[in-house]
Amino acid sequence: MFRKLVQLNFVHKRFAGHSKWANIKHIKGAKDAERNVLFTKLARQIRVAVTEGGSSDPKKNLKLVQVIDQCKRFNMPLATLQSVLKSCENDKSNNKAHLIDIKGPGSCMVLCELYTNNLHVVKQSISIQLKKTKSKFADGSGLHMFHEKGIIDAENTNLTSKPLKEQLELATDHAIECNAEEVEILDGNIFQFLCSKQNFPECQKLLENLGYRIVNASVDYIPNKMQEIGPTDLELFEKLMKKLDEMPEVVRLFDNVN
Incomplete structure (x- = not known):
């Protein structure tokens, strides 16, 4: 029903032949690189939160x-x-957080959270990528297509030992008790709760009191409606997202692509 954009670097296993260590070293290096990317993104979110x-x-x-x-x-x-x-x-850069919307390939919409002291220069850099991917700035017209919600992914071993129907019934009762708006069960026995931005901190505490272990929690922009795009536009979309994600000023990205 809703999803977050999380970009991961998927590693194809490389067979090293005679050298088992070479293969292990390759996999470890890729995982370390993925970990560094994650920490870089979290560091950006810290700076935004401080600002x-x-x-x-x-x-x-x-x-x-x-x-x-x-x-x-x-x-x-x-x-x-x-x-x-x-x-x-010690930061004297006077950076500020900004949220811009982009109309991407196939009329999809992308929200881009930035952290910079020179929005004009960053938008100029982004516009180069937009021209290459049949995209353009939406200038605020796409913001109404998303709503800001708290998303909490949590585990509860007391529930996962029960039949699926009973799990959902109990999780729904817990969602009501915690003032969450929705709950669904994801792959891997993860319960995902959706709540208002205002109830986000309290909802986490109440879930923990009910025996849940929080795996992931963030306030994200959730699309009101998903957008289907064709294979050609999807390729352009993925190229655009990759280029945006590589920019040091980009904190987070959200989209409505199904």
């Missing part, structure tokens, strides 16, 4: 607490986390 919350002290910044919790779930080293927070304290 918007006005403080690098988690006690004074609820949004920062939420991002730090996410960093811990993904096992970001404490030294890395502290280094990012310290760099935020």
